[in-house]
Amino acid sequence: MLPPSRAQLGLFFILLFPANIIGLWWAVGSPLVMEPNSICRKMKRLAGKHAELCQTEPEIVNEVSKGARLGLRECQYQFRSRRWNCTNHNKYFGKILQQDIRETAFVYAVTAAGVIHAVTQACSMGELLQCSCEVIRSRFPPHPIAGAGSEASAWEWGGCGDDVEFGYEKSRQFMDARQKKGKSDIRTLIDLHNNEAGRLALKNHMRTECKCHGLSGSCTLTTCWKKMPHFREVGDQLLERFNGAIKVMGGNDGKTLVPVGHSIKPPDQQDLIYSADSPDFCNANRKTGSLGTRGRACNSTAMDLGGCDLLCCGRGHREEAVVFQENCLCRFHWCCVVQCKKCTVHKEVSLCL
Structure with missing residues (x-):
């Protein structure tokens, strides 16, 4: 090969x-x-x-x-x-x-x-x-679209x-x-x-994908x-x-x-x-x-692929406190700005040994 x-x-x-x-x-x-x-x-x-x-x-x-x-x-x-x-x-x-x-x-x-x-x-x-x-x-012709009903008499x-x-x-x-x-x-x-x-x-x-055309919501033509x-x-x-x-x-x-x-x-x-x-x-x-996988974050409660047992290959994992900043208390101001404050978040993460 x-x-x-x-x-x-x-x-x-x-x-x-x-x-x-x-x-x-x-x-x-x-x-x-x-x-x-x-x-x-x-x-x-x-x-x-x-x-x-x-x-x-x-x-x-x-x-x-x-x-x-x-x-x-x-x-x-x-x-x-x-x-x-x-x-x-x-x-x-x-x-x-x-x-x-x-x-x-x-x-x-x-x-x-x-x-x-x-x-x-x-x-x-x-x-x-x-x-x-x-x-x-x-x-x-495509399959009839939802809501077209019997009025869908033509399509293109x-x-x-x-x-x-x-x-x-x-x-x-x-x-x-x-x-x-x-x-x-x-x-x-x-x-x-x-x-x-x-x-x-x-x-x-x-x-x-289809779109209806017609007066008053009718579907006389479907594109x-x-x-x-x-x-x-x-x-x-x-x-x-x-x-x-x-x-x-x-x-x-x-x-x-x-x-x-x-x-x-x-x-x-x-x-x-x-x-x-x-x-x-x-x-x-x-x-x-x-x-x-050493140092990879894992889910200590999951039993699937992302769970610590599988991801850490049986070596075990440790818990570590992580501190980071994220946007919070965001407010929309007319017009057109979103202003947020920075909040400190403390989170426990599991890391593979």
């Missing part, structure tokens, strides 16, 4: 880390200013489709960067109570990306989903010249629907371009599969359009796929992936897949990318 190249890791760091982080050392050991334009300025380190996109569509690359950061934030939210909490510590994060574990599968999927979301949203907002709202195509597709097909294509071009065309090693097949699973988590869950799901919904779906991720191995033909275990169903396009078991992430280990 081949690890991602240094150039691939470098691209991932440029895409994922926030724009205000300066001087990070990425996989090739070069300090970069982490802003969207850095992707194209440093693209000489890479080649192929990425360089072409930078030359012909730099504004798309800017949205790709936003989408990758959106994916990282969602990863940190979804894993906030887990032993590995999607930390953006670059030295450790790079080690995670070099492994074919379930956590890496989620990172790739949520990043691909973030890219399609950002590009599609930019189209709908009129921020890109290459696209706008969805091109209306002939479709079957309209509004500003999200052109998810354009966002899907740009996400595919950019994310999948990291893999060499025609390669069929296990790592490449797994990464491409998880990229697609992330895109489908958004594309296959578009929702229909409907397609909208993307909220990205938190996409993250929730991918977390479910993460929890049910399927371990795979290479098939005999060297071009397919088969599940490990005779009773395991073959993965479909929306499943997340991996080929190596994850470390337990209990202790710091730079080799595996684990920061450990």
Whole structure:
């Protein structure tokens, strides 16, 4: 199994880390200013489709960067109570990306989903010249909307629907371009599969929104359009796929992936897949990318993932008094200012030993 190249890791760091982080050392050991334009300025380190996109569509690359950061934030939210909490510590994060574990599968999927979301949203907002709202195509009528009643005698597709097909294509071009065309090693097949699973988590869950038109609240005409799901919904779906991720191995033909275990169903396009078991992430280990859980805040009364028993890996926890300032006694003054006082808050927190 081949690890991602240094150039691939470098691209991932440029895409994922926030724009205000300066001087990070990425996989090739070069300090970069982490802003969207850095992707194209440093693209000489890479080649192929990425360089072409930078030359012909730099504004798309800017949205790709936003989408990758959106994916990282969602990863940190979804894993906030887990032993590995999607930390953006670059030295450790790079080690995670070099492994074919379930956590890496989620990172790739949520990043691909973030890219399609950002590009599609930019189209709908009129921020890109290459696209706008969805091109209306002939479709079957949507389901009747609540409250329309029998008066809903006509409908039409309209509004500003999200052109998810354009966002899907740009996400595919950019994310999948990291893999060499025609390669069929296990790592490449797994990464491409998880990229697609992330895109489908958004594309296959578009929702229909409708609005009634007519006098006196009547609904003589209904206008409907397609909208993307909220990205938190996409993250929730991918977390479910993460929890049910399927371990795979290479098939005999060297071009397919088969599940490990005779009773395991073959993965479909929306499943997340991996080929190596994850470390337990209990202790710091730079080799595996684990920061450990010592000092992490936990819930001493919970029995789930965020509970001290699981998060602290059986080492126990200690209680610590924390004092901080927060806004309180806020009042609205016409017009239009909210003034708050600062209150001192004392709180007991549980920290892993």
